[in-house]
Amino acid sequence: MSFTYEYPRGALTVDCVVFGFDGGELKILLIQRGVAPFKGEWALPGGFVGTDETLDEAARRELKEETGLDNVFLEQLYTFGAVNRDPRERVVSVAYVALVQPDDYTTEAQTDADDARWFPLSEIPKLAFDHREILDTGIQRLRGKLRYEPIGFELLPEKFTLPQLQKLYESVLNAELDKRNFRKKVLSFGLLIPLDEKLREGPHRPAQLYRFDPARYEALKNEGFLFEI
Amino acid sequence: MSFTYEYPRGALTVDCVVFGFDGGELKILLIQRGVAPFKGEWALPGGFVGTDETLDEAARRELKEETGLDNVFLEQLYTFGAVNRDPRERVVSVAYVALVQPDDYTTEAQTDADDARWFPLSEIPKLAFDHREILDTGIQRLRGKLRYEPIGFELLPEKFTLPQLQKLYESVLNAELDKRNFRKKVLSFGLLIPLDEKLREGPHRPAQLYRFDPARYEALKNEGFLFEI
DNA sequence: TGACTTAGTGTCACTTTTACACTTATATTT
């Protein structure tokens, strides 16, 4: 079967910058390419967009197929259209940012996706195509958004502690934050619900567990509330 | 001549949300479609992306062809990929935001582009395709950016007064601002250079003219300075 | 020259941000 058009058409792909956070450093999920071009090199998960699926659907489908990840936070990032970004032919790629919670990917790691691996930001290998540029754009976007939208919670388990949240912010923003001021501000929003549970994880005082209250955030947002850390 | 591929391919277009400000209300540049579909209806300027041009180039080319505008501020907005957004076939559109200074378009208005017209935001007609959605996305983006990046100057003439700048902010943000506080903050950045010139425009005290200092902004930005109004 | 119109200016109360040090709860070691 073949498809014929009056003018030449480039191909359209999606690529995903997938962020994960395990409590230490921010990490990116990469896959090792099994086919040319750039066979054997590391790349962002992604692939061609079908003519009967939206861009978001294509991104979710590729993410599932290539990494096993499902039901993650996903948001369009930017569209990359340099003429020769793919050596084969003209390919325009719509890039996405995905944020995954540790809960999700530890289970997935065992299933398929043996050619997918998490890399700390400081140890990203050479990437195929213009994926390094896409990744950098994704990092910038994450940094920018983290301060003005409550998306950090997408990178933490459902139940998390304030020290975990703070470490996430420090890791992504690459800056040290004052513990007392951070807690004061975060709690002042009233968006965190303390649970009847604490996290014991070492020879020290256990930390209070919280969960984020998305409904309350929506309500506040409609009243003109601005999240900002 | 025809072009054949193994899998079906959608078409790729660019569309531009073009903002202008004449001192009163914020305006959008629309063109009246001369061909089906939506013939006779108003739409955002835009068109198909060639396989040998980048997305930015395509946006600039279409803007020039359809409205005569050249050398304007242009920035990618979002990519729209709903499956049936074009009734003919699958078309994905990369949307752009353009900001034009009154200097530019008053001269252009005379040349070609007789089917292009500026519409105040409050009087936008029904638009073709999903262009209303694209426009709304563009407005949101402009509002968001105006407060955190010095892009307002792209909508004003090279030489402008503080009352003009304030009216622009009030118009875009849809809010009244305190004159003294606005001036205090804007001038505190040291990004405006007062000129040896005043603007006389009525039976009242003339206003000091300023110009924006882009070089100084770059310098400050590198030192970690954050623009915010 | 008087009336009208918009440009331009300073202060004070209040809120927000920042800097900073000790106590508390647990696990481990002796």
Add this chain to the structure above:
DNA sequence: AAATATAAGTGTAAAAGTGACACTAAGTCA
């Protein structure tokens, strides 16, 4: 069981920033 080590958790005061507010200045026109 007591001592030790570790990270969690808490309040205050000084400084900076924000927001509210009313009059004078410089021009045009009648």
